[in-house]
Amino acid sequence: MKFGHQLKTxxxxxxxxxxxxxxxxxxxxxxxxxxxxxxxxxxDETAFAELxxxxxxxxxxxxxxxSGEIMRRLQxxxxxxxxxxxxDHAQNEDYALLEDELQxxxxxxxxxxxxxxxxxxxxxxxxxxxxxxxxxxLRPIFMVRLNSKPFYKENYDALIVKLSSLYDTVRTRGKAxxxxxxxxxxQQAFVRQTTKYWVHSDNITELKLVILKHLPVLVFNPxxxxxxxxxxxxxxxxxxxxxxxxxxxxEKSEGAEALRLRWYGGMDQQQIYVERKTHRxxxxxxxxxxxxxxxxxxxxxxxxxxxxxxxxxxxxxxAEGKKSEKEISEFEQLAAECQYGILTKNYVPVMxxxxxxxxxQLPGDARVRxxxxxxxxxxxxxxxxxxxxxxxxxxxxxxxxxWPFSQLPxxxxxxxxxxxxxxxxxxxHGQEPPEWVRExxxxxxxxxxxxxxxxxxxxxxxxxxxxxxxxxWYHQMDIDIRKPASKKISxxxxxxxxxxxxxxxxxxxxxxxxxxxxxxxxxxxxGAKSAQQYEWVDEEDDEENPLEPSASWIQRPSGAxxxxxxxxxxxxxxxxxxxxxxxxxxxxxxxxADTLRYLFRRPKTARPDEPADExxxxxxxxxxxxxxxxxxxxxxxxYFANERTFLSWLQFxxxxxxxxxxxxxxxxxxxxxxxxxxxxxxxxxxxYALVTYHWRAFKIRNKELGPFDDRIGPxxxxxxxxxxxxxxxxxxxxxxxxxx
Numbered sequence: 001m002k003f004g005h006q007l008k009t010x011x012x013x014x015x016x017x018x019x020x021x022x023x024x025x026x027x028x029x030x031x032x033x034x035x036x037x038x039x040x041x042x043x044d045e046t047a048f049a050e051l052x053x054x055x056x057x058x059x060x061x062x063x064x065x066x067s068g069e070i071m072r073r074l075q076x077x078x079x080x081x082x083x084x085x086x087x088d089h090a091q092n093e094d095y096a097l098l099e100d101e102l103q104x105x106x107x108x109x110x111x112x113x114x115x116x117x118x119x120x121x122x123x124x125x126x127x128x129x130x131x132x133x134x135x136x137x138l139r140p141i142f143m144v145r146l147n148s149k150p151f152y153k154e155n156y157d158a159l160i161v162k163l164s165s166l167y168d169t170v171r172t173r174g175k176a177x178x179x180x181x182x183x184x185x186x187q188q189a190f191v192r193q194t195t196k197y198w199v200h201s202d203n204i205t206e207l208k209l210v211i212l213k214h215l216p217v218l219v220f221n222p223x224x225x226x227x228x229x230x231x232x233x234x235x236x237x238x239x240x241x242x243x244x245x246x247x248x249x250x251e252k253s254e255g256a257e258a259l260r261l262r263w264y265g266g267m268d269q270q271q272i273y274v275e276r277k278t279h280r281x282x283x284x285x286x287x288x289x290x291x292x293x294x295x296x297x298x299x300x301x302x303x304x305x306x307x308x309x310x311x312x313x314x315x316x317x318x319a320e321g322k323k324s325e326k327e328i329s330e331f332e333q334l335a336a337e338c339q340y341g342i343l344t345k346n347y348v349p350v351m352x353x354x355x356x357x358x359x360x361q362l363p364g365d366a367r368v369r370x371x372x373x374x375x376x377x378x379x380x381x382x383x384x385x386x387x388x389x390x391x392x393x394x395x396x397x398x399x400x401x402x403w404p405f406s407q408l409p410x411x412x413x414x415x416x417x418x419x420x421x422x423x424x425x426x427x428x429h430g431q432e433p434p435e436w437v438r439e440x441x442x443x444x445x446x447x448x449x450x451x452x453x454x455x456x457x458x459x460x461x462x463x464x465x466x467x468x469x470x471x472x473w474y475h476q477m478d479i480d481i482r483k484p485a486s487k488k489i490s491x492x493x494x495x496x497x498x499x500x501x502x503x504x505x506x507x508x509x510x511x512x513x514x515x516x517x518x519x520x521x522x523x524x525x526x527g528a529k530s531a532q533q534y535e536w537v538d539e540e541d542d543e544e545n546p547l548e549p550s551a552s553w554i555q556r557p558s559g560a561x562x563x564x565x566x567x568x569x570x571x572x573x574x575x576x577x578x579x580x581x582x583x584x585x586x587x588x589x590x591x592x593a594d595t596l597r598y599l600f601r602r603p604k605t606a607r608p609d610e611p612a613d614e615x616x617x618x619x620x621x622x623x624x625x626x627x628x629x630x631x632x633x634x635x636x637x638x639y640f641a642n643e644r645t646f647l648s649w650l651q652f653x654x655x656x657x658x659x660x661x662x663x664x665x666x667x668x669x670x671x672x673x674x675x676x677x678x679x680x681x682x683x684x685x686x687x688y689a690l691v692t693y694h695w696r697a698f699k700i701r702n703k704e705l706g707p708f709d710d711r712i713g714p715x716x717x718x719x720x721x722x723x724x725x726x727x728x729x730x731x732x733x734x735x736x737x738x739x740x
Contacts (some may be wrong), residue, residue: 003125007118012111017627018062019115020055029595030135039135048130052123052142056069059119060149066112066347067154074159077101083440085174092173099170099444100494105163106209113156113205116432120152157358158226160208161217164360168216193425193433197446198418200482203719204374206356207421209491213368213435215360231356232401233264233373236381237455238347243467245347246459251703252426254281258455259338259347261291261300267400276338291334300394307342310335342654349381349390351458355420368437370425375403376416378458384466414461418481420454421446443489444622447481476488642696657682670735673727681717681724688713 004023011019028051032044063082066167080098092204123146127139199207219226229396238259248256258277263269275292293310295303302308314332317323320321323331342348355373361366381397389412399405401509423441425433432438441448449715452473460470656678663675 003122005123008116010114011191012115015062015111016116018058020059022117024127025051025055025126028129033133044137044409045134045136049138049142052626053145055122056145056149058150063112063151063154066108066115070108070112070159073101073105074162074166076160077105077378081166081169082340090174095170095173099167102163102170103165103494104169106213107491107493109156109159110209114202116152116154117202131556141483147554155228156205157228157231157356160205160212160358161219161226164212164217165219167212169211190711196421196449196452197421197423197441198420198449198481199421199446199454202482203445204372204419206491207419208372208447210440210489211360211372214369214434215362215368218359218361218363229265229401231358232265232402233262233355233357235260235454236354237348237351237458238342239350239459240346240348241384241466243350243459243463244345246467247455247469248273249279249453250456252281252451252735255279257341260455263297265604267397270299272297274303274335274338276334279511291330292337293331301392302343303339304394306339309339339355343362349394350380350381350384350463352379352395353377353454353458354379354403354405355454356403366424367426368434369426372420373420373422376418376420376454377403377405378414378416378454378462379405379408380462382463384463391663400721412462414458416457417452417477418447420452439488439568444483444486445489447483447596470609480576503644598663638700639697642693642700645696646693649685649692653682653686653689656685668735670728670731674724674729678728681721684720685717689716 004026007019007022016119028048032048033040033341036044077098084094084098123142125144132138167431174183176643183442188320221392223246239244245256245258247253249258256279260275262273262275263271272295273292274295275290278288283610297308299308303310310332314328314335317328317331353376355376358372358374359374360370381395381396383391385387399408404415423437425437440446451471455473460467464470660675660678660682663671663678667675691711692713
């Protein structure tokens, strides 16, 4: 789509005169070039630069004025809410009017954020077009002008936090949240599901505004003014030179661990959390667990070297008496196990993750918890290539929370292009998730990425030369995750006579986004001011997701969208064959023909001169020397099923071998010949069963996707058995015929 057309269809009509005049600037370029027969003079450059400066002033001034207006309206609404709460005669109509006003403010924030993105993109595109057509380089100079009027750097996080608190107060009619004990830890029969999604930068503000209508932003200290470092979360992950922890987490091996040190806020934070996450398979009957304990920053290096233990902290805990003996014992065991693993397995810092987290949750109610991580950055911490980054320290000190960390070289940093949304649901067995959550995760705002891990992505991106197994989303990074907007999720003004927001003017009702269970790799923390004490968190990341589970991440249609599929669509793609008449003369032979076609089919390889078939399914292609990890869950019953199949084949060979021995010992001359044939068939079946058993066991151990069926083996063995039986009948018939 041309940007000029996109701008016209996406702008908010009431602000139409304040947008960048993109089409006029483009026409000005072409007109001046045509008048000068393709030449661009200094006068043309001066005139065009003046036009750009006027447009920049117009956009910057409107953005600044509108932002101030929204803040004043929000402050006025806050005063009105406080007056209504203190009043003894407050009616529901009063709250409804305030809610309508806040709806207007939410819509204005959404449109202003989109106004900023569209105009910034427009400036970049018109400058690029100017440099290409005129061969006069204007971009470096104009970027200086943009930085002097940085309308595109406006951060709406503080505004969203205030708006969320106010909207939640109005929605609850001024009543405090009492929580729901049935949704907390006292509930025995509940199910936790964790799903992860990518969010395009164009949709971040809209997503936050949609969520805050249902859940408030979780703030641990409402009396403190919001600052950027309140949402900053940094983690340093550990691994050894063989990247055992990386491989274990990627393959989802039983007992696989992840070890990290985490802190909230800036580099001056003295409270560091040592966290260990342990993956458990479902068949073990246990749940994946994340456990952590705090340690002072000044003791971290000594703890990692084994010079410092947590004995003093444990003794202090016992003396205070605030923790039970069981909790203290678990604390002591966790600290000892973490330190022992670091010392014996030579774990060192390898990767740092940084992001700003916005958490949404009703206080005291854990049924729905949503976190959105933005500005996700992955940074190397290792010294494995001979270059000192963290040195002898447990983290590098040349960076803090000064995103985007422009001082780092490109080979040390990966700025993740999307935000990461994590949805945690806690419901009773058989209970459906809230409808708005289902609509949200099926909307155009998110892209489902099951089992996504920040640590795994960082290692596979920045230290790729040391690992040969990559996550399945490795190739998904090259796909544009933006989708047509859906009317089910929209930001609109409550006034019927007003305009709806431009983000929802385009719809795709048939778009179907499937939800696949996520990993829960990053535990929910809530923000920089989370509870500052020892904490155990059950991380049940392997529950089946009731929200339409799917394995569609293994394959991706290359042609039409998923909305074009139906019950008639082949499961694995391919061209649809024409329906044949059931009364055809060849109909009785069709089952046999289909069987032969299945047995002797060949994989179709497309020639370079052939156009790609849009209905065919395109599978992930493994890079040279690399392998894409596939999420295959192998439980013990799979091995037992393989053994049962092997024993079933052996049972048949024993019966056939017993028949052969009977013919050999008690039969005549013809029977002995038949005995030899049946013995050969029995041995053939036995060898085939043994080889197939080991072949399948090897594929199961390596968690390969299959296929596990054998088309040729059983068919060939049945043919040999048929030949042996026919030979036996023929010899017996010939022998009887020779008798006098």
